[in-house]
Amino acid sequence: MVAASGADARKTIHPLFIRVTHWVNAFAIFVMVLSGWRIYNASPPFGFEFPAGFTLGGWLAGALAWHFAAMWLLALNGFAYLAYGLVSGHFRRSFLPISLRGALHDVLVACRGQLDHAPGRYNAAQRLLYIGVILAVIIAILSGLAIWKPVQLQALTALMGGYETARRVHFFAMAAIVAFLIVHIGLAVSVKGMLAPMFTGRAEAPR
C-alpha cells in the first residue's frame, strides 16, 4: 500500500504555471482553429470547405471577431509560456537533448504499444512533437500577422513569401497544429494516467 505515504509524496510533474498556460492555450487554439476554418470558407484557396457545423462565428464577421479577439489570448499566453519555459529551465530540462534517431526509435516502439511512459519525463518522440508544435504556433502567429498587416508589416509579409503565400503558410501551420492535436489528444485520453496530472499537477501514485 502506498496510500500511507499520502498525496504529498506524489511528485509534481506539471508545475501550476504550465498547467494554467496549457489550458488557456487549449482554449485559444480551439477558438483560433474553428474561427479560422470559417474565415477560410469565405474564400477557400484549396478545393474544399470546412463543414460549417465545425466552425465558430456563424458568418465571416463573427468568425473574424472571434479570431482577432482570441489572437491576443494566444499571443500573450504563449509569450508568458515561452518566457517561463526559458527562464525557469523547464524547456532545458524537459525538451533537451533532441534526438531525431531517438524520436524515430521511440515512435516505432510506441507503435508496437511497448513504449514506457514515465510520468514527468518526456521521451524523444514527445520532445520532438512538443518543440514542433511550439514552432508551428509561432509560424501561425507570424504568418497571421503577415496576412493581417501586409502594408504596415510588409517586411514580415515579404519574409513569408508575399501576401498570397503567407495565407498558405498560415493554413499549413494550422494543419500542423491540428495534426499534432490528433496525436496529442488521442494519446492523452488513451494512455492511462496522462490526463489527470494536467489538472492536478501530480503523477498518479505508483502501483
Add this chain to the structure above:
Amino acid sequence: MKPPRLVSLRGVRPQIARIERRLFLKQGLSLGALSLLSGCTLKDDDAVDRLLFAMSRFNDRVQAALFDPAQLAPTYSEADVTTPFPFNAYYEEKDIPRIDGEDYRLRLSGLVADKRPWSLSELRALPQSSQITRLVCVEGWSAIGKWRGVALRHFLERIGADLTARYVGFKCADKYYSSIDMPSALHPQTLLALDFTDAKYGYPLRLRLPTKLGFKNSKFIGEIFVTNDYPGGYWEDKGYNWFSGS
C-alpha cells in the same frame, strides 16, 4: 397653457433628435451587429457579443497606433495586374448603379469650408496620380489593380476640410456607405479614383486606399463628408471591424 415650457422644448428639439438618433444607432448595433458577432445560438450570448465588440473597438485603437503615415504599400508593374479583376459588392453585378457622368456632381458636407459640388471635369482638372497596388478583401482573396485619380489629401486641402477632424465619410449611389480615419485619408496613396478598368468598379468616382481592406474602398461615391461623430459603415454596422487596416 404654459407657453414658457413650449418655448424651452422647441429650443432643445435638435438635441433630442440627436439623442434619439444616437439611441437608435446604439440599439441597431446591439441588436443587429452584436447578435451577429458571436454566431452563438444561445439566447443569453449578450456577454460574449459585448466582449467581441469591445475587442473589435480595442483592435481599432491598436491598428490606428500601428498605422505609419509614411509607410507606403508595395507597388507592382502593369504585368502583375489581375485580369479579370474580381467584382465584389453586397449585390450582384447586374444591379450596379448607372450614373450619367455629364450630370454627376460630387456633394460635400460636414466640416468643410467650401461645400460647392464638383463636376467630373473639375475633378479631372486637379493633379492626377496613379498606382498599381494589391487590393486585399476581407474574405481573404487579393488582386492587383491599377487606379488613377486625385490624392484625397489634396482634395481635402482644396475644399478647406478640417484636417484635425476624426473621420472622412462616404455616401454612395448604391446605398453603400463607409468611413475612414483622417490619418488614412491623408496617406499619400489614398486616391479619389476617376480611372480604373471598368465602370462596374465604381464609376464615376471611387475611393482607393491600399492601406485598408477592400470594403473600405467605397465605390460610386456621391457625397464626401468630414466629421467628428463616428459614421460607421454598411459592413461595419453589421459587425465587421471598422479600422480594417492592412
